[in-house]
Amino acid sequence: MAEFELILIEKPSDGVGLIRLNRPKVLNALNSSVMNEIATALTAFSSDPNVRVVILTGNEKAFAAGSDISEMSGKTETNILQDTGVRNWQTIANFPKPLIAAVSGFVLGGGLELAMTCDIMIASESARFGQPEINLGIIPGAGGTQRLTRVVGKSLAMEMVLNARMLNANEALRLGLVSKVVPLETYLENALELAKQIAARAPIALQAAKKSVNAAFELGLSKGLELERQQFAMLFNTSDQKEGMNAFLERRRAKWQGK
Ligand code: HXC
Numbered sequence: 237m238a239e240f241e242l243i244l245i246e247k248p249s250d251g252v253g254l255i256r257l258n259r260p261k262v263l264n265a266l267n268s269s270v271m272n273e274i275a276t277a278l279t280a281f282s283s284d285p286n287v288r289v290v291i292l293t294g295n296e297k298a299f300a301a302g303s304d305i306s307e308m309s310g311k312t313e314t315n316i317l318q319d320t321g322v323r324n325w326q327t328i329a330n331f332p333k334p335l336i337a338a339v340s341g342f343v344l345g346g347g348l349e350l351a352m353t354c355d356i357m358i359a360s361e362s363a364r365f366g367q368p369e370i371n372l373g374i375i376p377g378a379g380g381t382q383r384l385t386r387v388v389g390k391s392l393a394m395e396m397v398l399n400a401r402m403l404n405a406n407e408a409l410r411l412g413l414v415s416k417v418v419p420l421e422t423y424l425e426n427a428l429e430l431a432k433q434i435a436a437r438a439p440i441a442l443q444a445a446k447k448s449v450n451a452a453f454e455l456g457l458s459k460g461l462e463l464e465r466q467q468f469a470m471l472f473n474t475s476d477q478k479e480g481m482n483a484f485l486e487r488r489r490a491k492w493q494g495k
Contacts, residue, residue: 237280242270245277248428251435253277253287257294263301264294266346268321270304274350275324278331285494288435288442290331291427292354293338294347296362296420302345305372316377325378328353332443334434338427339363340420349378352387355446357414358430359405360423365413366402386453387413438476439494444468 237245244256255277257264264270274292281287294300328335328350337351340360348365351357367380375381376397385393388403388411395401405417418426434442444467451463471477475495483490 238276240273240277242267243273243277247287248291249432249435251286251288252428252431253281253284253290254428255290255292257292257300260295260297262304263298263342264347265302265304265306266300266350267304267307268319271321271324275327278327278335282332287333288439289334289336289431291336291338291424291431292350293424293427294340296340296360298342298347299337299339299351299363300344300347301342302347302368303378325353332446334431334442334446336427336431336434338424339414340423345369345376345380346378349376349380349383352379352383352413355449356430357408358416358418358423358427359408359414360420361405361417362420363405363408363414363417364402365404365408366400367397368400368402370398370400383453384413387411436492438474438480438490438492440474440476441471441480444471 242257242259244258246254246256248254255274257270259265259270278290281290334356335354337354337357339351339357340363343351343363343365345366345368348367367376367384369376369380376384381393381397384396388396392401392411396403403411403413405414408414409417416426448464448467451460455463475493476490479493480490
């Protein structure tokens, strides 16, 4: 794996990769180098058969307080339009394996957009979510107006985007923005436990499941159902499907091969 300066990479347990944002002095503000490093790490994890699930995290005080304002402040419209960094966001969104965001503290602006690009969000009780870009005279630019609206609905998304309303962890849980709120001391442990459980499951089915659920955000119902059906059928061409069903019938635990 390449050398990184602004993220830390670990393999905390079998099948699990961990990416930790590591710019604590600026609350993990996302500059272009961090985004490059995240995309590079995910690209390496995507072709590593020993990594089946990835956790993306920050620290207790901040998952990420947004894109780096000092880097953005002098930019022009042309700079933004020509910014190749958009490819990094696509790499993250297209990462084929399950990606869990373990968030705590500030989850703001590009930080919330990054967490929403992941598949599952687990939050510590201290997490605070918001799209405060309006305070800077801009709007969210990496999915905040789209992904947030699909999750929390129009009225609340408007309040968050137009008026920088923040959500606490329990509000985020009630709205389905996060799937679990856990004590600050154990949020990473909790994400790791979930990652381990998912990593032990049938790998090709995991990727088909992720692709199919994500299609619900991209496609209309009939196209989404069609994609689900194709993925479902494709799995009957895998040894894992035979193994999973035989194991059930023989009352034993399945041994997944990932093929
Ligand atoms: C650069 C940041 C930063 C950011 C914090 N810092 N957020 N630097 N970009 N987004 C830096 C501060 O300048 C400061 O550095 C240090 O981190 C600690 O921050 P403080 O403000 O002193 O901490 P605190 O008083 O606890 O306030 C925390 C905070 C505040 C409420 C989160 O930092 C804040 O409002 N940050 C900006 C949040 C924001 O607007 N996010 C959206 C960004 S735009 P020094 O050197 O002074 O100690 C965006 C667009 C996405 O994300 C587009 C995607 C393509």
